[in-house]
Amino acid sequence: MQKAGLNILYTAWWLKTMMSKELKEFGLTHEQYNVLRILKGKHPEQMCVRDIACRMIEKNSNVPRIIDRLEIKKMVKRASSSLDKRETVITLTQGGITILDASTLVVNRLMDELVLVNEKDARELNQLLEKIRLQEK
């Protein structure tokens, strides 16, 4: 059914919009928030740009430029790697962690409120979505 495709697109837009509204309060965009969360996952280890990029939901995001903006806001730091001079390693700053933690509370609460449904429904939904993406070629 075509309707299912539209439904997925529309629900995703809606989720993203709701999240962005909450994040605005913290001066973050959706994608900036994603980068911070990815960095937090490895913290206090550093990550190179490529590692961040391949963990993004939107695989074509231009990570260097998202990092530009996070750097201006002093939420992350850039340094070139000594092991491989091509790499730029990124570290969360304390300020970044503080903002991230505060915004994560709000975002998680929102997600739980929205994508509520019960455990069984969630499992079913995940199965269906994964079944669709199995078509991946």
Add this chain to the structure above:
Amino acid sequence: MQKAGLNILYTAWWLKTMMSKELKEFGLTHEQYNVLRILKGKHPEQMCVRDIACRMIEKNSNVPRIIDRLEIKKMVKRASSSLDKRETVITLTQGGITILDASTLVVNRLMDELVLVNEKDARELNQLLEKIRLQEK
């Protein structure tokens, strides 16, 4: 479950990317294609910008600028309404219809291939997604 939220976002990104790849062959972006489809729905009647905007999936799309690009490619025509001089009415051109029909064939085939699953699964998926969006406030 948070996972369900991420799953929806990721699946939507994936669907959009697959569609965009097909549309590129016709020189269309995803959103330009959406505008053409909306216009086709009323054709040969005209539509004003506002009517198009409220039918878009991504509600914050900047429709006048998407129309700018379609106009350059001569797929639509702009004219100011005589009833309400504030309104700009948009019409599909024959060229627009030709491109749209050709691309729709390809897109529909893709959608059927991807969002395959069977009728029952599709109905279930739609129900779950709509259940989520019921949270809409």
Add this chain to the structure above:
DNA sequence: GCTAAATAGATGTATATACACGTAAAATGT
């Protein structure tokens, strides 16, 4: 009828997406 408010759409700005390309460093083949 005239002023105030609302509406339609164009336009400007910051950020993001999609993708091409450039540069420097690293890895590989011989």
Add this chain to the structure above:
DNA sequence: ACATTTTACGTGTATATACATCTATTTAGC
């Protein structure tokens, strides 16, 4: 060791998103 290829990242461009603002109308209040 040197030339070729690959990789990591930055940068440029076109388009889109999100949102604010401007202009020209139209509508509503009085």
